[in-house]
Amino acid sequence: xxxxxxQPHGAPGAASLADxxxxxxxxxxxxMKGGLVLVIVIGYLIAxxxxxxxxxxxxxxxxxxxxxxxxxxxxWVVNNNLVLLVLLGVLALAVLLVGMFWLMWRFHDFRITEAxxxxxxxxVFRSHRRAPLDRVQGVNLTxxxxxxxxxxxxxxxxxxxxxxxVPLEYLSTAKAESVRADILRLASGARHAREATxxxxxAAAARTMRAQLAASMDAGVTGLIAGVDLDDxxxxxxxxxxxxxxxxxxxxxxxxxxxxxxxxxxxxMIGTLPSVLADAGPAGGALAIxxxxxxxxxxxxxxxxxxxxxxxxxxxxxxxPTPDGVRITFGLFTTVTETIPPGRIFAVEVMQPxxxxxxxxxxxxxxxxxxxxxxxxxxxxxxxxxxxLPVGARADVERVLALILPDVPAEVLPLIWEQxxxxxxxxxxxxxxxxxxxxxxxxxxxxxxxxxxxxxxLLRRGRIWRQLAVFPLARLQGxxxxxGPIDRxxxxxxxxxxxxxxxxxxxxSGLDSQVLLAMLDTLSVSAARAAAADRAHRWAEGHELAxxxxxxxxxxGLSAGHGLPAGLGGLAGQGPLAGQGLPAGHGLPAGLGGxxxxxx
Numbered sequence: 001x002x003x004x005x006x007q008p009h010g011a012p013g014a015a016s017l018a019d020x021x022x023x024x025x026x027x028x029x030x031x032m033k034g035g036l037v038l039v040i041v042i043g044y045l046i047a048x049x050x051x052x053x054x055x056x057x058x059x060x061x062x063x064x065x066x067x068x069x070x071x072x073x074x075x076w077v078v079n080n081n082l083v084l085l086v087l088l089g090v091l092a093l094a095v096l097l098v099g100m101f102w103l104m105w106r107f108h109d110f111r112i113t114e115a116x117x118x119x120x121x122x123x124v125f126r127s128h129r130r131a132p133l134d135r136v137q138g139v140n141l142t143x144x145x146x147x148x149x150x151x152x153x154x155x156x157x158x159x160x161x162x163x164x165x166v167p168l169e170y171l172s173t174a175k176a177e178s179v180r181a182d183i184l185r186l187a188s189g190a191r192h193a194r195e196a197t198x199x200x201x202x203a204a205a206a207r208t209m210r211a212q213l214a215a216s217m218d219a220g221v222t223g224l225i226a227g228v229d230l231d232d233x234x235x236x237x238x239x240x241x242x243x244x245x246x247x248x249x250x251x252x253x254x255x256x257x258x259x260x261x262x263x264x265x266x267x268x269m270i271g272t273l274p275s276v277l278a279d280a281g282p283a284g285g286a287l288a289i290x291x292x293x294x295x296x297x298x299x300x301x302x303x304x305x306x307x308x309x310x311x312x313x314x315x316x317x318x319x320x321p322t323p324d325g326v327r328i329t330f331g332l333f334t335t336v337t338e339t340i341p342p343g344r345i346f347a348v349e350v351m352q353p354x355x356x357x358x359x360x361x362x363x364x365x366x367x368x369x370x371x372x373x374x375x376x377x378x379x380x381x382x383x384x385x386x387x388x389l390p391v392g393a394r395a396d397v398e399r400v401l402a403l404i405l406p407d408v409p410a411e412v413l414p415l416i417w418e419q420x421x422x423x424x425x426x427x428x429x430x431x432x433x434x435x436x437x438x439x440x441x442x443x444x445x446x447x448x449x450x451x452x453x454x455x456x457x458l459l460r461r462g463r464i465w466r467q468l469a470v471f472p473l474a475r476l477q478g479x480x481x482x483x484g485p486i487d488r489x490x491x492x493x494x495x496x497x498x499x500x501x502x503x504x505x506x507x508x509s510g511l512d513s514q515v516l517l518a519m520l521d522t523l524s525v526s527a528a529r530a531a532a533a534d535r536a537h538r539w540a541e542g543h544e545l546a547x548x549x550x551x552x553x554x555x556x557g558l559s560a561g562h563g564l565p566a567g568l569g570g571l572a573g574q575g576p577l578a579g580q581g582l583p584a585g586h587g588l589p590a591g592l593g594g595x596x597x598x599x600x
Contacts, residue, residue: 367502
């Protein structure tokens with residue numbers, strides 16, 4: 001079981017690790033996975049408790065007569081000629097730690113085959129994780145700040161399921177980038193990753209451990225100064241966010257937290273001040289000031305901490321297209337690079353808070369399968385992976401949408417911008433809340449609505465906080481209608497588009513129930529046809545499938561030419577689905593992973 005040496009990413013003749021063989025992680029992996037913390041804890045204990053430690057060690061050898069000593073125990077050890085014994089003890093401890101780290105590294109390896117990514121580890125308790133390549137939802141490359149200093153990175157393969165991720169921690173930055181490219185090429189349907197000659201592999205394996213560590217640290221310092229993971233992308237294809245705009249947007253968003261904490265502060269003061277002033281007498285004023293400072297300062301620091309953590313995570317943001325998918329990099333100290341392959345995005349949302357409107361700023365979020373446990377998905381760090389554009393002008397948003405939704409038809413673009421994000425406009429095709437249901441959304445009932453096209457379901461919400469959600473039909477998981485007693489009396493219903501877990505909500509309420517029922521029937525057929533024709537998840541086979549058109553749809557037994565019913569806000573009668581009629585209640589064919597239902 002050999003460990004190939006580290007070659008620069010993309011170098012000619014670089015050895016591919018996607019050879020089906022087991023390979024070990026970087027030799028410093030145990031140190032980064034808790035060994036560094038262990039060393040720091042041991043150092044802290046020795047520095048602060050060395051007197052008790054020396055006393056305990058002496059008692060082990062002379063339990064019947066433990067000598068008393070005062071002052072510095074190190075001086076006592078020197079005066080009693082115990083230096084050699086202490087040094088031998090320190091050496092034994094060091095050997096024990098090195099042995100433990102070596103065993104951890106020796107039993108921690110990975111392999112990449114044409115079907116799976118596998119990681120196994122553990123000495124006493126063994127674990128073996130496997131991710132099928134055809135279920136890979138993305139590959140994230142994370143560089144924690146200590147790891148960046150020595151040129152290491154953690155690779156995480158996002159699987160399709162709860163707690164399905166497979167981490168490869170740690171590899172050198174160059175090797176991690178190479179492994180990421182291999183995984184994405186194999187996941188795309190390519191038969192083989194980069195090929196390597198036997199000579200280059202043997203030369204790499206011959207490199208010494210010292211040369212590997214020196215190369216890793218050199219690459220780490222260079223990446224810390226100049227940035228990483230953009231060398232293989234043309235500068236004109238990289239979208240960056242100006243630092244001033246990024247900081248300003250988060251400061252404006254931080255005002256929301258500040259307002260929330262201010263409400264808590266005022267409520268707390270109103271509840272405590274009357275009793276304090278009544279009981280404290282002349283000293284009540286000073287006591288009230290002390291209580292105000294004790295409550296206000298922590299709340300203010302919490303507001304600043306929340307804002308700064310968001311700024312630090314979003315700094316050095318960039319997004320760019322690559323042959324393997326959309327590559328997004330962000331982070332000031334801990335740098336994260338995620339690559340999202342085509343066909344792995346289930347929903348997209350463009351949003352604009354009220355405070356951003358004077359500046360024309362927008363944010364873009366997505367729903368995707370993260371492979372993390374449900375508890376991990378609630379953390380702010382995990383939610384950062386769902387933000388593909390923290391803040392940007394309209395031109396930036398259009399570039400990002402073109403990257404993550406490259407197959408949007410030209411005729412759908414007006415529904416996204418002029419009629420969707422910026423709407424409503426006179427005569428736009430969105431189905432909105434009828435006048436009888438205005439009380440459900442008093443401020444936005446004319447804007448709150450939905451539109452259905454052959455490509456996607458679009459949901460428009462909010463007048464103060466503008467939001468537009470796009471659910472591509474090829475990856476829509478389901479569409480359901482709900483109607484309570486009051487809804488039934490008014491002839492309205494609530495619709496829910498089901499997608500992968502994420503920040504993009506697929507809910508609209510108060511729309512006409514008959515319109516939604518017709519939309520449900522039409523969407524069932526449209527989603528089935530879109531899923532059958534979709535090949536985005538096998539993007540490397542795109543050239544082979546060129547010219548096949550809608551042939552896969554014929555296998556579903558659907559006749560050509562289905563049109564959207566009038567009043568649904570779609571492109572009625574356009575595209576390959578124009579003119580087809582189906583009986584009410586037609587559902588998604590089995591095996592497409594979706595559902596269509598009515599609930600009363």
